[in-house]
Amino acid sequence: MLARVQDRGIEIRIPTTPFGQHIMLSKKILGNPTSERTHTSTYVEKAQYLQRDRRMQICLILALLLARSINGFHLTSTSISQRCVRSPTKVAPLALPVRLPGRLQISARDLSDTNFDLAVIGGGPVGVSAALLAARAPFLKKVVLIDAPRASGALMNEETGEDLSIGGPTGLFSKALRDAGKKISVTSLKGMGLRDDSIWNEIVTSCVELASYNSRDVLRQLEYAGVTYAQGCAAFADSGGSSSLFVTASDNSISTVSAEKILLATGSTPFRPGGIPFDGKRVFDSDSINTLSYLPKSVAITGSGIIAIEFAKIFKNLGSDVTLIIRDTIPRNALMKIGLDKDIAATLVADLVRSGIKIERGAQVKRFHVPRDNDKAPIILDLEAKGGGERPSGEATTVKCDVYLAAVGRKPNTQNLNLAAACIKADQYGGIEVDNELKSTASGGNVYAAGDVLGRPFLASTGMAQGVAAIKNMFRKEIEDASESEEECDSDREVCLAGDLNMTGDNFDPKSLASNPFAFPTGVWSSPEASYYGLSTQQCKDMGIDAGEGVALYAECLRGLVFSPNGLLKLVFDKSNGRIMGVHICGDDACELIHYGMELVKSKRTIDDVLSNLYSAVTFHEMYRIAALATVDEAGARKRRAAAGRALAARIRGSAEE
Ligand SMILES: Cc1cc2nc3c(=O)[nH]c(=O)nc-3n(C[C@H](O)[C@H](O)[C@H](O)COP(=O)(O)OP(=O)(O)OC[C@H]3O[C@@H](n4cnc5c(N)ncnc54)[C@H](O)[C@@H]3O)c2cc1C
Numbered sequence: 112m113l114a115r116v117q118d119r120g121i122e123i124r125i126p127t128t129p130f131g132q133h134i135m136l137s138k139k140i141l142g143n144p145t146s147e148r149t150h151t152s153t154y155v156e157k158a159q160y161l162q163r164d165r166r167m168q169i170c171l172i173l174a175l176l177l178a179r180s181i182n183g184f185h186l187t188s189t190s191i192s193q194r195c196v197r198s199p200t201k202v203a204p205l206a207l208p209v210r211l212p213g214r215l216q217i218s219a220r221d222l223s224d225t226n227f228d229l230a231v232i233g234g235g236p237v238g239v240s241a242a243l244l245a246a247r248a249p250f251l252k253k254v255v256l257i258d259a260p261r262a263s264g265a266l267m268n269e270e271t272g273e274d275l276s277i278g279g280p281t282g283l284f285s286k287a288l289r290d291a292g293k294k295i296s297v298t299s300l301k302g303m304g305l306r307d308d309s310i311w312n313e314i315v316t317s318c319v320e321l322a323s324y325n326s327r328d329v330l331r332q333l334e335y336a337g338v339t340y341a342q343g344c345a346a347f348a349d350s351g352g353s354s355s356l357f358v359t360a361s362d363n364s365i366s367t368v369s370a371e372k373i374l375l376a377t378g379s380t381p382f383r384p385g386g387i388p389f390d391g392k393r394v395f396d397s398d399s400i401n402t403l404s405y406l407p408k409s410v411a412i413t414g415s416g417i418i419a420i421e422f423a424k425i426f427k428n429l430g431s432d433v434t435l436i437i438r439d440t441i442p443r444n445a446l447m448k449i450g451l452d453k454d455i456a457a458t459l460v461a462d463l464v465r466s467g468i469k470i471e472r473g474a475q476v477k478r479f480h481v482p483r484d485n486d487k488a489p490i491i492l493d494l495e496a497k498g499g500g501e502r503p504s505g506e507a508t509t510v511k512c513d514v515y516l517a518a519v520g521r522k523p524n525t526q527n528l529n530l531a532a533a534c535i536k537a538d539q540y541g542g543i544e545v546d547n548e549l550k551s552t553a554s555g556g557n558v559y560a561a562g563d564v565l566g567r568p569f570l571a572s573t574g575m576a577q578g579v580a581a582i583k584n585m586f587r588k589e590i591e592d593a594s595e596s597e598e599e600c601d602s603d604r605e606v607c608l609a610g611d612l613n614m615t616g617d618n619f620d621p622k623s624l625a626s627n628p629f630a631f632p633t634g635v636w637s638s639p640e641a642s643y644y645g646l647s648t649q650q651c652k653d654m655g656i657d658a659g660e661g662v663a664l665y666a667e668c669l670r671g672l673v674f675s676p677n678g679l680l681k682l683v684f685d686k687s688n689g690r691i692m693g694v695h696i697c698g699d700d701a702c703e704l705i706h707y708g709m710e711l712v713k714s715k716r717t718i719d720d721v722l723s724n725l726y727s728a729v730t731f732h733e734m735y736r737i738a739a740l741a742t743v744d745e746a747g748a749r750k751r752r753a754a755a756g757r758a759l760a761a762r763i764r765g766s767a768e769e
Pocket residue numbers: 232233234235236237238257258259260261279280281282283285343344345346376377378379397398417418421524527528561562563564569570571572573574634635636637
């Protein structure tokens with residue numbers, strides 16, 4: 112064994128490791144020599160690969176001691192031993208450098224006898240962003256954020272009570288998993304002879320690291336803004352009207368919190384249709400999938416919305432065989448229902464097929480056979496046609512899988528809030544009923560709601576915009592002075608018509624944010640990403656606008672052709688004046704690229720404006736010019752797209768033949 116200090120870090124050579132012959136402890140892993148816990152704990156997580164083999168462990172410890180003597184690092188024997196005894200199949204809590212600042216997270220008991228200006232219930236992206244806004248100038252409110260940790264598997268450190276999902280969206284684990292799938296090549300690791308449980312440990316460690324960056328940042332922001340954060344489950348107190356809350360802490364102690372205003376941001380939970388034997392081990396919903404503790408060889412997913420598609424690609428990228436079971440016979444229809452342009456939806460579906468995901472169309476699961484006495488035996492799903500009955504001949508009647516995921520919608524989280532005590536009404540789906548100021552029917556007129564708790568469209572960006580609007584509506588007085596000096600909203604600007612977040616427009620309606628195509632860009636973090644802003648061609652037609660389209664393929668711009676050829680960008684424009692009405696993108700970085708498109712629409716730019724702009728070479732932004740060009744030279748554009756398509760097909764064939 113040999114340890115050698117290099118520019119990049121410390122290279123340790125250990126014979127017979129499954130990594131080949133050496134491990135590189137990069138400077139990134141080692142961190143600053145003064146922050147010994149950081150580098151030690153992170154490194155030891157990496158070393159879980161070696162846990163099973165005692166000889167490897169000894170090599171590792173010796174190597175680390177050697178590294179220490181070379182580089183001045185200290186290694187505490189407790190941290191090694193605590194970690195090395197852990198079973199690699201279990202995701203144990205990590206001692207990541209995330210710390211709950213003592214003065215920030217107070218116990219629910221300490222909340223009693225304190226009156227707050229605002230109590231925010233729910234620590235998802237909506238609650239956190241609203242709490243921060245209210246605590247800062249010009250509002251400067253005394254705010255308490257009460258959050259029941261989601262206790263979602265790897266994102267909950269049960270030893271310390273650290274909730275790594277605080278402030279993250281409900282889909283945080285899926286985002287982290289998606290990122291892990293990009294960084295970690297499961298096929299290469301398997302090729303090196305690593306066992307699935309070791310690979311899964313590495314994936315989850317990577318997810319937890321990502322989540323910890325987020326939670327650490329959220330806690331720091333709350334602390335700096337002076338927001339009080341308490342973990343606990345809040346509900347309206349029976350006799351307290353709409354200003355008094357009971358908060359139940361994890362030790363079951365209950366305290367009362369009083370606040371002048373209350374924002375409900377309790378989010379949503381998965382809809383669980385009857386008949387599905389959810390067990391959190393092999394049969395999951397879109398939340399409990401966060402507790403998955405092994406790398407499945409095969410996954411079957413019911414659903415055709417974004418969450419289903421997102422997980423289908425994630426598991427495919429992680430090397431699983433994936434089957435998507437959808438009721439519609441045309442997969443893109445479900446995506447169009449949530450607002451995606453037809454070509455964007457078709458691109459996403461084409462990507463699923465190309466990546467080898469099997470799609471069972473016009474189908475539903477009739478019966479589940481989950482072997483309870485044998486974890487290794489596959490789950491068998493009996494399929495039937497949509498609505499019941501036999502599937503057409505030639506179609507599969509059964510699907511075998513290790514893991515089943517139902518991603519069939521979500522419902523607002525309102526059951527445990529004791530809404531009746533505050534006279535708050537919910538709709539038939541459980542969503543809080545609000546007026547156009549996002550104010551609920553609460554007896555005191557002081558309770559507002561934002562985010563998933565209102566129901567569709569269950570998107571983080573929608574909810575956060577609603578949260579901003581709710582705070583501004585609650586504390587109008589504080590922003591009156593600031594807005595007096597602001598320019599009045601020109602009613603001709605869509606941003607005002609559609610719901611200016613500065614609330615200067617007469618037609619402002621935060622409730623309509625959900626359905627308003629000009630309120631904000633919509634980003635879907637599928638893989639590839641999809642994003643849009645403004646109107647689709649169909650919406651233009653419905654509004655009596657004679658609309659045209661200009662399309663650029665990723666494969667038509669140099670950066671796309673070389674690095675990421677799958678996808679397209681579409682400009683929708685008003686034929687009468689060339690004004691750009693909407694932008695729709697599917698492909699790499701779509702959620703980033705959309706913001707330039709949003710500015711084009713908001714500032715009434717035309718196709719000519721885009722054509723006269725210069726775009727740096729080897730950027731995805733070149734697609735804006737190519738799409739604009741396509742609107743003035745349709746025949747040429749068709750030829751260019753055909754050529755790009757042929758080049759792409761040849762490339763795919765080439766890589767398949769290699
Ligand atoms: C797999 C998946 C993928 C997704 N992908 C995307 C995407 O690509 N783009 C996008 O825009 N959106 C996406 N979403 C949706 C997005 O995650 C949600 O819209 C967003 O998290 C909603 O935020 P929220 O703050 O309203 O609620 P949540 O994030 O659900 O947070 C609510 C919080 O309130 C807490 N809580 C509940 N009841 C109580 C109570 N009584 N007392 C105290 N606390 C309570 C909960 O524990 C939770 O911490 C995805 C969701 C999932 C599940």
